Amino acid sequence: MTEGQMHNLETQLRAAGRAFPYPPTPDIARAVSERLQPIPSPRRGVTPAWRPALSLTIGLVLIVLLGALAIPPVRAQILEFLQIGVIRILLVEPTPTPTPLPFTPTAPAGVIDLASTSTPTPTPRPTPTPLPSLLDLGGETDLERVQRQADFPVRLPAYPPDLGRPDRVFLQDLEGQVLVMVWLDPQQPGQVWLSLHEYVGERNLTGAKVGPETVDTTTVDGQPAVWAVGPYLLELRNGDYDLVRLIEGNVLIWEEGDVTYRLETDLSLEEAVRIAESLRPLN
């Protein structure tokens, strides 16, 4: 590029910068001040100022969504948590009489699922709302590439026998690899029928799960597992919120070796466990 061309392009860019139709700037200052209220001195330490901000970060996102979906908002007073692999289910206390789960917390780890045990009665089912699906995820790839790139052995369900290979495969790095395999509904090719997520989580990959109707314990190959019945909101995060999605189906979470598995499906618990126990290494 000649000096003249460079100059012209710079002039054009400056003009573009001046004429650019930015959206109106929101009142960031007020929002930030509200999130910091009461504003503490940073000299008192990072944690007291930031912990509420973290909760509010989650809260702000969720309140928008919960409001839209008519699910009661959750006040995140943590009571205890379940832990399966790198997935943690936090129990929060939105009512004076939360229902504890028969599980003992273990050592902290990466992914956190935040589950509301808000009331013994089921959470009202939200009005069906069209939502973006897993198919919008970034990092699409194929199984062969995943086998080369993943830090863990890729395994596929052998049940149901005609399941075959996933229709879509995504590999993401959320401070730990997350493999998402998606099988589409043959009757409705745009709809996800089943998805299997394999995490090799590390610390700082955290998440929130809010409002499942049921959180129960079960086993996969004799190992503890968690069964959550949707719909509920899932938020994964790695310091910044990274993913928020309405889970309309049910989720089975279990761990084998260093890998934490998460199966999303509309199937029953029994069928989900059968699929989970059918995992075989990809040839």
Next chain:
Amino acid sequence: MEGSEQIRRARQGEGAAWEALVREHQQAVFRFAYLLLGDPDQAEDVAQETFLRAFRALDRFDPQRPFRPWVLSIAANLARNQRRSAGRYIAALRRLVKEAPAGPASLEALASQHWEAQALWGAVRQLGFDDQQVIYYRFFLDLPVAETAQALGVAEGTVKSRLSRALERLRIVIARHYPALQEGRQA
């Protein structure tokens, strides 16, 4: 020095001083995030997080240095994470629950003086994150070279070489995909 007194007062816990500081720089941070992400909701999230993180780190910030490059560098990191992660879900979900989702630009807008700016932005967005960053700093936010260097954490000479390479790549993108912009420039 810019804002150093406000920073000192904010460090002492004076909320009004911090709010004033945010208010002074919120437009630059929001616009920068918008340019990088292309979504006003995501840009707002990033802008808020930027100032929250800046507040947390205020004790480590040298008040003798300009504040704007510092917060812009925080915004750049957040936007980078947002872009490469699944963060687009948030925007997608929010768009769905809004009454009036943002649509494509109107014909009138396209016909206006904004067309070239929009088209040029489209071309810049074809570039890698680092190239976009230096172009936005220099030409869209009008940051001087010194502040751009601070925001990027590089020497001033590096800004110039990095900018030169970014513009060369932009020129190729324009030639291939935005010939109308090239014609406009030649006219």
